[in-house]
Amino acid sequence: IKTYTIMIDVYGKCGQLARAFSLFYGMKRAGPKPNVITYNAMIAACARNNEPNVAYRVFKEMQTCGIRPDKFTYGSLIDSCAKGGHVERAFHISELMDQNGVAKDQTIYSALMDACGRAKQLDRALLVYEEMKRNAVWPNLITFSVLIDTCANARQPEKAFQLFSEIKHWGYPRANVVVYTALIDACSKGGWPERAERVMESMVANGIRPNEISFGALMDGWTREGQISRAFEIIERMVKVHRVLPNAVLIGGLIDASRRLKEPDRAKAIWSVVVKYNIRPS
């Protein structure tokens, strides 16, 4: 049964949901009976492959078979709602947990806040954050990255900084690269590219190395302000100073910026970046 579960998990992670299901139903017919972990793996596979309705069906089915959902089950289900944009349903699942006496942990709260964040509902995410603290669940760095990302989506950079400053009060000496990158993204989306630059400086000063995603977020801030040249400078800088190579997403950002800003003459310069760094077009 572990072998089956591992294979279902791996198929799910490779985007082969159909194969995961054929194993799953194969075992229901002829193999070992799926246990709670198998069901959880199947629901997680649906979540990852953006099939919230299918996830819910499997959830119902496991209960029909007399298997009690645990916090992993609920976590994956909420995640499926988050990724599918079904905020209301995510909260419904949260209520189901309360009704069934399953305690909500950091992961559950992050997934719930993530559902709010993707729907740009910052106020609601903050209510979840309050509930979490009331229930004595200690926030971790993922909690903060989700909250700050929600501020980015909701275009509330000042709130992002406020949350960022809370991190040290919870016993974390410093943030990690994901939290810093989310903060850069919040500045960029909020129209504060200069502050995004300063966030990157302070992350480097604190010994956290920016990666290509961090630079992508920073670049996005400048192109949103119409400054494509700054974006090219960032690419130079990331390679020369930080030893991080640009990837296809960065190039996509340049292409899209030149399209939005009606600067088609940038095309040659963009292509020369592709050639210079040997970037495989996506």
Next chain:
RNA sequence: GGAUGAAAAUAGA
């Protein structure tokens, strides 16, 4: 102590 759940950049679906 072996299997399952949460976070970051462009565009698109």
